[in-house]
Amino acid sequence: MEEQSAPSLTITPEMVGAFVSEAKELFIQIESALMSLDTNPSDINIVNEAFRAVHSLKGNAGLFHLEQIEMVSHAIETILDDLRCAKSIANVTIINIILGAIDALKAAVVTLGEGGEPEVQGYGELCEVLKGLLNQQNESDPQAGEEALDTSPLIPEELAQDSPVKGALQDNSVKGSRQGSPVKAAPQDNSVKGPRRDSPVKAAPQDIRVEIKKLDLMINLLGELLIADAMISQNPKISLLDDTNLNQAATYLHRIVSDLQDVAMSVRMVPVENLFQKMIRISHDLSRKGGKLIKLMMSGQSTELDRSVLDKLSDPLIHMIRNAVDHGIEDSDVREEMGKDKCGHIHLSAEQRGNEIIIILEDDGAGLDKDKILKKAIDVGLFKETDAPTHTDDIYPLIFCPGFSTAEKVSDVSGRGVGMDVVKRNLESVHGRVSISSELGQGTRFELSIPLTLAILEGMLVRVGHSKFTIPVSSIRESLRPDAEQIHMRPDGQEMIKLRKEILPVVRLHQKFNIPPDKSQLESGVILVLSADGQHFCLFVDEILHQHETVIKELTGHVAGIKSLTGCNILGDGQVALIINVEGLYRSLKEAS
């Protein structure tokens, strides 16, 4: 912004960091506006939105004396301004050129963020192209532009579930009037009518931008507070004191701590919206490159997820969409032959189920060919032909193995040459799971289940001998003390419990973890019925202590990577309890048998 030019300003690394993170958000806004423009080329509101974002970017760049970024933004802004003043109408060419320019700017900003020189790649050329576009825009007949748009291969469309709640929590670091950043922007044009369905509601001005590190620190301290609270309320000496006042105070303290926890957690939650928006761009690029017709539909964008978890989902989603376009969706002539709509459909949705977020990516493409996958797995040496699994549940996940299927291709979407193995790896790092179902010729469905947050867990504390373990409440179906007639034993020694109509296998935790137990008779201890991978099994422990909310701490170094454990937590008395990874435990038992 011209009026903001302050030559004597000292630029600190923090300021550069803030510029980079704001620029990244602006890019998302610009891209998402351009994508909507693809479908609604004459919607002035969308153009305005893109214009405002580009304008802010230009202003910020000017403030930091980033001349190239400023100039390119300026050129884009001029083009958008022409669109805004209805001098011309957006078409695919214009949109693609602007997207290209945005990519160049993005790369420059990333370089800046990494401490490099923010040079815009092919700067001179880019300026020429943009200028040329502007001239051409002024000459050309707007109608021609509109025609060109009709052949657009991508029709992003949001489903009805789309939320209006895109405001305040759009990001942990919600845009706000940061000191020094140009806040002007075109007046919010309320007088213009027309559908504004796709445009995000602008954030309220009271929002402030907070570094995620500070939030993490706050959550950590909160965790300590939870522990300290437990140390006091569970202190045996205090529980002996029969003092109404003290008890009331302790209850009050506990309530405040737990309210504080709710608030602190909500601060970290962001809607999946931004992540999904990114996918529109990805599928747009992919469909253009692959020459396939693709319609990306989305629902549940307002579903919220912990920011740090969300960040981990970006790469998996990109690769799953890439996989769907490359290997799932057929060419349009093939689709027509098969009697399908010539345009391939990809549906991305998010919803909350209990303590988990479920993200589903579904396509109506060719589906997974289990014979092909098996052959490939044998070719790359994952196992011998004789050891090949037979059930699809075991075959489909093979596509997530490192080096599988896409190893020979360098991904031009992520540019890092990684394959679908990133899906599994990233999901595991946030304790998520993925399940695949597919019908040959009909399509493929990936279902990702991700815990709402990584930081805090609702757990059941159980005891085996001297050891204490926390079991996530979300995995516990019920608990019981079995009668002798419910207990059966197979000839191989596997114990089973008959529960109503079900026969469930029993796992003795003391045997699995090699701990001397207090109780060796099933009927004298406690049975927890746990669910993992859609199956149920019984876990035998000495006793249930209590339910607690707890901060998950990582097990690092020499105790890292134990499949049956998620991490650990610190109890009220300062002792460490291990948190059981129910899925991991179940799988390790299955592998062992």
Place this chain on the structure above:
Amino acid sequence: MADTNNSTIIEDEEEYDLKDRYLTFYVGREAYGIPIKDVIEIIGMQSITPVPETEEYIKGVINLRGKVIPVLDIRMRFNMPSTGYDERTCIVVVVHGDNLVGLVVDQVADVIDIPEDCIDPSPQLDQNESSYVDGVGQLGDEVKMLLSLPKLLAKD
């Protein structure tokens, strides 16, 4: 958090002095040394939560002021018979990469200077790499075996 702050201050003030300084301790009859710059603190024996499905010499994890760190038993790492813990048993907390690790030792001796010219390479008769000893320091009649933390803490 406080511990790292303190250690930073010490490093700033005494960077030169730290160079040849070693913390010495006993495991069995022998005296061992580790560079003092890697040592965060020494704590008394405390309750250790065993972690299943780990190597035997990994005793488990402890809560160090809100940080959960693994604890290794040096005795067991050296394949020496366990003698049980007594009031002299200590946990030496050291930095290993980005993580902290506790080492159970029989008894902590003291912090001493071993100048570089008093250190001989560990005698090597065969290709046995599992000695964990980088060099042998001699001060008068005393022999201190200087341990290599990377070797000692490497996962098998």
